[in-house]
Amino acid sequence: MRLRLTVAYDGARFSGWQSQANGKAVQDALEQAFRILCGTPTTVHGAGRTDAGVHALGQCAHVDVPDKRLPPGDWLGAVNAHLPQGVRVMRIQKTPPDFHARFSAKGKVYRYTVWNAPVLPPLLSDRIWHVPGKLDRDVLRAACDSFVGRHDFAAFCARRSKVPEPTVRTLTRLCVTRKGAEISLTFHGEGFLYKMVRMLAASAIRCAGGRLPLEDLRHRLKNAGPRINHVAPAGGLCLLRVIY
Amino acid sequence: MRLRLTVAYDGARFSGWQSQANGKAVQDALEQAFRILCGTPTTVHGAGRTDAGVHALGQCAHVDVPDKRLPPGDWLGAVNAHLPQGVRVMRIQKTPPDFHARFSAKGKVYRYTVWNAPVLPPLLSDRIWHVPGKLDRDVLRAACDSFVGRHDFAAFCARRSKVPEPTVRTLTRLCVTRKGAEISLTFHGEGFLYKMVRMLAASAIRCAGGRLPLEDLRHRLKNAGPRINHVAPAGGLCLLRVIY
Numbered sequence: 409m410r411l412r413l414t415v416a417y418d419g420a421r422f423s424g425w426q427s428q429a430n431g432k433a434v435q436d437a438l439e440q441a442f443r444i445l446c447g448t449p450t451t452v453h454g455a456g457r458t459d460a461g462v463h464a465l466g467q468c469a470h471v472d473v474p475d476k477r478l479p480p481g482d483w484l485g486a487v488n489a490h491l492p493q494g495v496r497v498m499r500i501q502k503t504p505p506d507f508h509a510r511f512s513a514k515g516k517v518y519r520y521t522v523w524n525a526p527v528l529p530p531l532l533s534d535r536i537w538h539v540p541g542k543l544d545r546d547v548l549r550a551a552c553d554s555f556v557g558r559h560d561f562a563a564f565c566a567r568r569s570k571v572p573e574p575t576v577r578t579l580t581r582l583c584v585t586r587k588g589a590e591i592s593l594t595f596h597g598e599g600f601l602y603k604m605v606r607m608l609a610a611s612a613i614r615c616a617g618g619r620l621p622l623e624d625l626r627h628r629l630k631n632a633g634p635r636i637n638h639v640a641p642a643g644g645l646c647l648l649r650v651i652y
Numbered sequence: 653m654r655l656r657l658t659v660a661y662d663g664a665r666f667s668g669w670q671s672q673a674n675g676k677a678v679q680d681a682l683e684q685a686f687r688i689l690c691g692t693p694t695t696v697h698g699a700g701r702t703d704a705g706v707h708a709l710g711q712c713a714h715v716d717v718p719d720k721r722l723p724p725g726d727w728l729g730a731v732n733a734h735l736p737q738g739v740r741v742m743r744i745q746k747t748p749p750d751f752h753a754r755f756s757a758k759g760k761v762y763r764y765t766v767w768n769a770p771v772l773p774p775l776l777s778d779r780i781w782h783v784p785g786k787l788d789r790d791v792l793r794a795a796c797d798s799f800v801g802r803h804d805f806a807a808f809c810a811r812r813s814k815v816p817e818p819t820v821r822t823l824t825r826l827c828v829t830r831k832g833a834e835i836s837l838t839f840h841g842e843g844f845l846y847k848m849v850r851m852l853a854a855s856a857i858r859c860a861g862g863r864l865p866l867e868d869l870r871h872r873l874k875n876a877g878p879r880i881n882h883v884a885p886a887g888g889l890c891l892l893r894v895i896y
Contacts, residue, residue, distance in 0.1 A: 416773045416774055416775070417774055418774045418775050418777075421774075463775060465773065465775075484770070484771065485770075488771060493774070493777060494774045494777075495774055496771050496772065496773065496774050497771070498771050498773065499771075526728070526729075527728065527732060527740050527741070527742050527743075528740065529660045529709065529740065529742065530660055530661050530662045530665075530737070530738045530739055530740050531660070531662050531707060531709075531779070533662075533737060533738075535775070
């Protein structure tokens with residue numbers, strides 16, 4: 409029986425999504441819980457990796473479990489009872505065996521959040537990027553607008569390996585909202601390159617702070633400029649949901 | 653020169669507001685920062701105590717500092733640079749010497765927050781009370797309405813000492829809002845007894861969950877019933893602001 413999981417976690421407590429030798433990844437925590445419940449080593453397949461410090465409200469994953477091991481309605485409580493603080497499965501649904509958390513995904517929604525005021529409220533530390541300086545809202549919006557569409561994002565990603573990967577991606581929407589000192593950038597896309605959201609967020613904020621000309625940003629989107637070397641902090645990023 | 657401070661803190665990181673022998677209270681952190689900046693032991697007077705685990709967005713305090721030690725606009729940054737993670741002074745204003753954070757206070761606003769769904773999102777742990785069971789909204793509202801006004805809250809407070817204290821207080825307003833699974837109870841009052849907000853919150857939730865008859869609650873407000881023996885968890889409580 410294949411189960412589809414919606415997973416939320418506090419990224420500050422884990423070394424990222426992907427299984428690590430030290431066992432401190434979110435995937436490790438889930439696999440350990442399912443190993444206990446299934447009585448056998450069990451792989452949990454995520455929709456995608458998130459880095460250490462990055463949060464999730466709606467990461468998706470699938471896992472195959474023995475039929476009739478537990479009544480379908482009991483899995484949610486049972487799994488959560490075996491998870492450490494900082495990660496919870498919010499929802500479990502039975503899914504057809506051809507569903508694959510990664511390969512069936514049609515897109516993802518990430519939110520990057522910035523606190524734009526002199527002092528950061530302590531309850532938000534590790535969850536938001538503190539940018540105390542003045543930001544130009546119009547420039548922020550213009551920078552974000554320029555990201556939308558199909559571009560070669562080679563200048564806005566970190567290399568994961570030495571093998572060159574295709575770097576053209578489509579950003580379908582980027583919503584910018586401001587509520588008091590809190591600025592949210594919500595990225596909707598079919599797929600994202602490694603560290604791309606954090607590099608786009610850092611670039612847009614640098615433009616809005618007058619530290620990067622908008623023209624430079626646009627050149628880079630035509631793959632005519634050097635790679636951006638600023639990555640916004642992991643704690644400001646949250647995977648909101650995976651689209652299937 | 654007297655300064656008025658607006659202080660925010662993550663209660664999970666401190667043993668409460670009031671100075672402790674172990675030095676792990678919010679007051680200790682502030683007094684240590686001011687001692688460094690003033691070059692002499694300095695007392696920080698808070699508007700009131702909060703218990704270990706209770707958060708604040710707008711605790712108020714005052715402190716006397718030597719004139720001309722720093723330009724007035726530099727205090728905020730200087731103090732925050734000497735504070736540990738989990739506490740920040742959000743605002744500093746020069747105030748007349750007859751202002752007293754505790755004795756000048758006319759009231760306080762506390763918010764108690766409950767998460768009413770089967771699973772608690774991990775980013776909210778330590779910040780909300782997880783109540784998974786079904787709650788009757790009408791009963792919750794009726795219970796909260798019955799608290800408003802001038803009552804003897806003797807049944808809804810913990811004793812701090814063996815000396816009996818007056819227990820009549822006026823709750824001027826109690827707003828109940830629900831947004832998805834999150835229920836907020838916002839208490840406006842002239843003054844609160846020890847653990848009163850957490851005992852009122854626990855009682856209202858027990859009524860809404862069918863575990864305490866509304867009539868019992870009302871009897872107790874007439875000081876005709878035994879003391880309530882349920883205290884809602886500290887992490888759900890936040891001191892929003894002090895009214896002067």
